[in-house]
Amino acid sequence: MCMKMESPPSVCSDPGCPVLSGGVTGMTVGVWAIPLHQRPDLLEPCADLVNSEWQRSHGARVHALQKSCQEFPVALVLLQGSGNRDGGDGETLLGHVRLSRVVSRPGSLFVESVVVSKAQRGKGYGRTLMQETECYAKARGFRRLCLTTHDKQHFYAHLGYVLSMPVQNAGVMASFMPMEVLERFSKLPGTDDTQGEVQGGPPPPSPPQIPPSFIGPAPSPLPPPLPPTHPSSLPTPPPLLLPPSALSCHPPPSPPSGLPPPPSIPPPPPPPPPQCPARLVFQTLEETPYRDAKGVPIFWMHKDI
Numbered sequence: 001m002c003m004k005m006e007s008p009p010s011v012c013s014d015p016g017c018p019v020l021s022g023g024v025t026g027m028t029v030g031v032w033a034i035p036l037h038q039r040p041d042l043l044e045p046c047a048d049l050v051n052s053e054w055q056r057s058h059g060a061r062v063h064a065l066q067k068s069c070q071e072f073p074v075a076l077v078l079l080q081g082s083g084n085r086d087g088g089d090g091e092t093l094l095g096h097v098r099l100s101r102v103v104s105r106p107g108s109l110f111v112e113s114v115v116v117s118k119a120q121r122g123k124g125y126g127r128t129l130m131q132e133t134e135c136y137a138k139a140r141g142f143r144r145l146c147l148t149t150h151d152k153q154h155f156y157a158h159l160g161y162v163l164s165m166p167v168q169n170a171g172v173m174a175s176f177m178p179m180e181v182l183e184r185f186s187k188l189p190g191t192d193d194t195q196g197e198v199q200g201g202p203p204p205p206s207p208p209q210i211p212p213s214f215i216g217p218a219p220s221p222l223p224p225p226l227p228p229t230h231p232s233s234l235p236t237p238p239p240l241l242l243p244p245s246a247l248s249c250h251p252p253p254s255p256p257s258g259l260p261p262p263p264s265i266p267p268p269p270p271p272p273p274p275q276c277p278a279r280l281v282f283q284t285l286e287e288t289p290y291r292d293a294k295g296v297p298i299f300w301m302h303k304d305i
């Protein structure tokens with residue numbers, strides 16, 4: 001249970017948050033997250049942390065992290081220590097995550113650059129980092145976290161994320177361009193603008209449960225699903241959970257019949273030409289139809305919080 005307390009200055013005010021721990025004679029020792037723009041002294045170490053995973057010049061990284069601001073993008077840092085807002089002895093920088101707005105999805109945030117320092121991995125801090133991120137997003141009225149990953153889809157699935165469709169990350173553009181302008185220029189075909197997502201409002205009604213393997217429609221800017229090149233090396237796809245007709249543009253064949261229809265009944269009118277407004281996309285945690293800008297397979301995931 002996360003206690004409401006002055007210090008450490010966790011981003012989380014949710015009494016159900018499991019992040020903070022312990023306390024010794026008034027001095028709380030724990031793990032918490034804080035927006036980087038509230039701790040500019042951590043810019044340099046944070047740049048080193050992110051660069052230890054994704055190499056970039058130190059100056060460019062600091063510059064990017066300096067963009068963290070209340071209006072997004074927000075860089076959150078995960079800290080362990082005595083809870084002194086201004087830093088201090090014994091404080092350890094454990095992790096980093098960046099949050100951006102999502103175009104046309106006012107209730108969603110895009111999560112990226114999730115990293116735990118190499119020395120601290122495998123100790124539960126990745127989970128804590130994502131929990132704190134959820135707390136922060138929830139406290140600011142957001143209801144969904146979206147992300148992409150090349151190879152950590154099992155980690156995220158373990159934390160409750162599910163496979164989903166692509167969204168558009170507003171990135172730093174949202175900090176200098178009104179969202180309405182971004183939305184006008186950045187539309188993913190087939191996406192619904194409303195989706196019931198209202199920042200600060202009640203959560204949207206749950207959509208009908210779609211089997212996770214079938215997500216549609218596929219956005220046209222992305223390359224179509226690639227046929228498996230080595231079928232034998234791929235896992236067997238799960239059984240189809242939708243009737244085959246739902247996956248086809250063509251009408252189902254007529255059931256065989258031994259007798260012709262009685263002459264008095266006129267033949268039914270020909271079916272309308274098939275329309276395929278949405279192409280269903282097959283994806284699993286092992287196989288994704290999506291590719292990044294370099295053509296590398298990428299998994300899209302989200303979690304409703």
Ligand SMILES: CC(C)(COP(=O)(O)OP(=O)(O)OC[C@H]1O[C@@H](n2cnc3c(N)ncnc32)[C@H](O)[C@@H]1OP(=O)(O)O)[C@@H](O)C(=O)NCCC(=O)NCCS
Nearest residue numbers: 053114115116121122123124125126127149152154155158
């Ligand atoms: C991914 C990363 C953030 C995970 O952090 P971590 O501190 O090692 O993870 P945790 O110890 O908190 O693990 C939390 C849970 O996830 C599980 N888990 C961790 N990594 C996993 C993986 N790759 N696949 C499946 N499960 C995983 C753990 O077993 C643990 O399960 P449990 O709580 O039931 O015991 C960390 O490995 C990292 O920084 N990697 C490099 C950067 C990176 O790839 N980031 C992701 C970009 S999309």
